[in-house]
Amino acid sequence: MPSADCDTDHRFVKSKVRLSVKVAPKKRGSCTRKLQVDKLHELSEEFRRELEVRLDNNEIPDQDEDPENEWQHLKTILQETTGEVNGFSSRKNKDWFDENDAEVEDLLKTKRSCHAKLLTYPNVQAAKAAYRTACSTLQHKLREIKNNWWLALAERIQSYADMGNTRAFYEALQSVYGPVNQVQAPLRSSDGSGLLTDKYSTPFWVAGLSTMGTFLVTIGTYKSPPSKTYPNRK
Known part of the structure; x- marks a missing residue:
């Protein structure tokens, strides 16, 4: 049977397998939409x-x-x-293909149609040539679209830097590098228990700083062993 369009000449083999797939539990609920x-x-x-x-x-x-x-x-x-x-905000970190969906989709449709003709008439040279041309055109245009998107983004970031617009500058950088993962690191005592309020965290800092002072005093009173001297050899 014809395979999916994966830019290869492989074919799928149809088979029936009895498997019992365990459904993964849903850990996250529905995300709250943010207003724009x-x-x-x-x-x-x-x-x-x-x-x-x-x-x-x-x-x-x-x-x-x-x-x-x-x-x-x-x-x-x-x-x-x-x-x-105003509507609701969509995904902020867009990639180069998000702003060129229509053009990319037209190129993919042309390639799919040529691939379907090639599968129907595998021995026709015109179908093979048309498919190779469609693949080459798609690869060339995708590289051109991606390069133009990066050039435009770099010029926009540079214009923000020249104007001194710090907020727009860092927002543009964030669109390139993606969102920052905020990791929570709660304060814990030496035995691993959590310190959630100032009532418990203040004695922790006092004990920690006292231990650090003792450690520094111990280092200050430490005497290094005498260095070895070697005779000069002539």
């Missing part, structure tokens, strides 16, 4: 009009004087308005 607050400055007038309309149509009853209910009502209106006007 960066566009708030550009869409401030539209956001203000939409917020006024929603506040007029969703008034809190006068008999409800609970501050918590009023805050929850206002928070819901703000979140819904921001989500409708």
Whole structure:
């Protein structure tokens, strides 16, 4: 049977295997979508009009004087308005192919169609030549798109550095190197127990600094052995 398009001439062998796959437990729940607050400055007038309309149509009853209910009502209106006007933020760390999806997809469609013709007519020289040309064109265009994307990104980062825009400069660098993994390293005592509050962490620092002082004094009183002297040989 014809194989998947993996740029090879291999074929798949169809077989039936009885396996029992253990389903991995889901450790993480649904991720909370983040509001795209960066566009708030550009869409401030539209956001203000939409917020006024929603506040007029969703008034809190006068008999409800609970501050918590009023805050929850206002928070819901703000979140819904921001989500409708500004939208939600997508993945920040984009790669070169994310901004050229349409062009890359057209090239892949051309290659797939040539590959399908080659599988249908394997002995036709025109089909083989068309497939080789499509593969070569795809490889050349992908390298060109990737190189142009990196050049444009480098010019944009350099322009931020020249203008002194530190925030945009580091955001552009983060888009290149990816997000920073924040690792939590809780403070622990010598026996391995966690120190969560200042009540427990303060005696730890006192004991630790006292031990360090004793260690430094021990090093200061230590006398090194005399060095060996060797006679000069003529």
